Amino acid sequence: MLMTKERRPATRTIEGWARSVLLETGAIRECEEHGWMRDRTDPHARDRAFLIARHDPPPGVSAERAVAAIEDVLGSIGDTCPECPPDAE
Template identity: 55%
Template sequence: MNMSRPQRKTSPPTGRTAYRTLEGWALGVLIEQHAVTECDHHGHRRDRSDADAWTRAREEAWRNPFPGSTPEACIAALEDVMQSIGDTCPDC
C-alpha cells in the first residue's frame, strides 16, 4: 500500500513589489526605458546617453513612483543611479 500525503499548495507572496529598494527600482526604470544597457561581455551597466530615453524614465518615475515614495524622491533616485553609471564598461 502506497499512501501518499496530500501536497500542500503554496501561494506566491502577495502585496510584494518586484523591487525591494528605491535604487533597484530606479535601475529597473532606466533599463525598461533603454536609458541604460548592459555590457554583453561583462554585465556592467552603461549609460546610453540617450536624452529621449532619459526623459521617458523621468516621466515614468513621475507617473508611477516607487510605492511609498514621492515622485520627487524617485527622480532623485534616478539621477543618483545615473551618476554611478559610466558610458563605458570598466572591464572592456
C-alpha cells in the same frame, strides 16, 4: 488553516526600481560580456525615465524621491564598461 505570506515587491529598493526603469526605457544597457551597466546617453530615454518617475513612482515613494533615485543611478553609471578594452566598445 492555509496561511499565505504577503508577497514582497519585485524591486526591494528605490535604487533597484530606478535601475529597472532606466533599463526599460533604454537609458542604460548591460555590457554583454561583463554585466556592467552602461549609460547610453540617449536624452529621449532619460526623459521617459524621468516622466515615469514623476507620474508613476513606486508605492510609498514620493515623485521627488523617485526622480532623485533616477538621478543617483544615472550619476553612478559610466558610458563605458570598466572591463572592456577601450577599442572594443
